[in-house]
Amino acid sequence: xxxxxxxxxxxxxxxxxxxxxxxxxxxxxxxxxxxxxxxxxxxxxxxxxxxxxxxxxxxxxxxxxxxxxxxxxxxxxxxxxxxxxxxxxxxxxxxxxxxxxxxxxxxxxxxxxxxxxxxxxxxxxxxxxxxxxxxxxxxxxxxxxx
Numbered sequence: 001x002x003x004x005x006x007x008x009x010x011x012x013x014x015x016x017x018x019x020x021x022x023x024x025x026x027x028x029x030x031x032x033x034x035x036x037x038x039x040x041x042x043x044x045x046x047x048x049x050x051x052x053x054x055x056x057x058x059x060x061x062x063x064x065x066x067x068x069x070x071x072x073x074x075x076x077x078x079x080x081x082x083x084x085x086x087x088x089x090x091x092x093x094x095x096x097x098x099x100x101x102x103x104x105x106x107x108x109x110x111x112x113x114x115x116x117x118x119x120x121x122x123x124x125x126x127x128x129x130x131x132x133x134x135x136x137x138x139x140x141x142x143x144x145x146x
Contacts, residue, residue, distance in 0.1 A: 075124035083114045095145065096120075096132070103145040104132060112137055 030042035044050065085097040094113050096104045104122070106113070107129065114120050114134040121133045125141055133139040 078121050078123040080119055080121050083116055083118045083120060085116060086113050096142070104130070104142040105145050106132070107141045107143060110140060 030039055030046060033039040033042055081098040081100060081102070083096055084099045084101075087095040087097065089095070092109060094106055094110055096106070096114060098104070114132070114137070119135055122142070123131045123133065125131045129141050129143055131139050132142045
């Protein structure tokens with residue numbers, strides 16, 4: 001019985017060993033190449049592929065619309081404004097009206113909106129939003145209303 005089990009185990013292990021030797025084919029040498037372009041050329045040669053004359057990325061870039069250069073974007077400088085009125089609407093929405101007639105709406109509910117006459121600083125935030133920093137209190141995100 002032991003002999004049968006031993007023969008069966010050997011029969012199972014033999015294909016695995018052969019498969020492990022096949023896994024170390026010609027592309028095994030490519031793993032050690034540090035340079036990306038050379039490593040890709042090695043894999044291409046090992047698998048019988050020939051590189052294209054023109055890189056695909058250059059062709060894809062020509063199909064894409066040109067995007068604005070965001071690396072040169074500078075946000076507007078912070079502005080100090082004075083609160084003229086605070087309007088509370090039904091439903092809990094708040095509008096903060098400044099002395100220069102700009103209207104700002106918080107994007108979240110406020111515990112304590114700025115008070116009339118209080119000086120606040122408005123700075124550029126992310127994705128078209130701004131941050132309103134009251135003199136006394138926590139800053140919060142706002143959107144400008146037209």
